[in-house]
Amino acid sequence: MKHIFLIIILLTFLACNSKKNNTVFKTDKTNAENVSLKVLSGKEVVNELEKLGFFNLTSESELEMVKIGFEKAYSNFNFFRGPMRGETQSYMDNRYHMVDCEELFEIGGLTKYLDQVKPTFKKLGLELNYANEKSEQDQNSWKHTIELNGIEYTAFNEQFSDQDWSIAYINFIEMLNAQLRQQNLDEQFYPINCGNDGTFVLLTPKLLEFVHNNYPTDNEHPTTMINWKNIK
Structure with a gap:
């Protein structure tokens, strides 16, 4: 018992x-679930972006407008993008760049968009000089090269196909990133989309992580080059 x-x-x-x-x-x-589901306000997002150095390439005269633009884009649309200068294709933050991928692929497009990106390099204290652009083309293929700061890069070297714009876009970003690494910068350009309104953006690894954690992971937001190639 x-x-x-x-x-x-x-x-x-x-x-x-x-x-x-x-x-x-x-x-x-x-x-844990409550922590993971916490959503930042637009103002909090802008504050975090500022702490991570996103706005350090923005001119002082445009800084407040850029911050307001990012806050509204996040609050209203959950979108990572700031304002442009009037009717131009130039973003005020100096990190985003718009590119018409068809134009980039064609003769004259490469140097046009190198000129567009050059002010960003200048703000970073880096060089971006181009020379010796070469073109060898026949009915089926095209080899297009250029030197950036004395190093030759391939802008396009393929048989013509329906992937021409995308290939030119990838090669353009990769040559820019190679120059950033060459000049010892940990920031890289990340692809977003390609087409008549293509875009890419300059981010540090921490900025990219913050964007991935607080914005949608879709084709309207930056991703790594490996992911972009796999998706496309």
């Missing part, structure tokens, strides 16, 4: 302890 009584007490203790542990586990899980 005594043994039975002890067994009942032991089982009761184990049941209570198990219930307690389950309650703790559920509470911890709930807390």
Whole structure:
């Protein structure tokens, strides 16, 4: 009888302890879910972007307008993009760049968009000089090269296909990123989309991580070159 009584007490203790542990586990899980589901306000997003150095290439005279633009884009559309200068294709933040991928692929497009990106390099204290653009073309293929700061890069070297614009876009970003690495900068240009209204943006790894954690991961937001190639 005594043994039975002890067994009942032991089982009761184990049941209570198990219930307690389950309650703790559920509470911890709930807390973790609450943390992961926390959504920042537009102002908080802008503050974090500023801490991470996103606006350090923005002119002082345009800084407030750029911050307001990013705040509204996030609050209203959950979108990572700032304002442009009037009717131009120039972004005020000096990190975003618009590119018409068809124009980039064609004769004259490469140097046009190198000129567009050059002010960003200048703000970073880097060189972006081009020379010795070469073109060898026949009915089926085209080899297009250019030197950036004395190093030759391939703008296009393929048989013609329906992927021409995309290939030129990838090669353009990769040659720019190669120059950023060559000049010891940890920032890189990340692709967003290609077409008549293509875009890409300059980010540090921490900025890219912040964008991935707080914005949608879709084809309207920056991704790594590896992911972009796999998607396309």
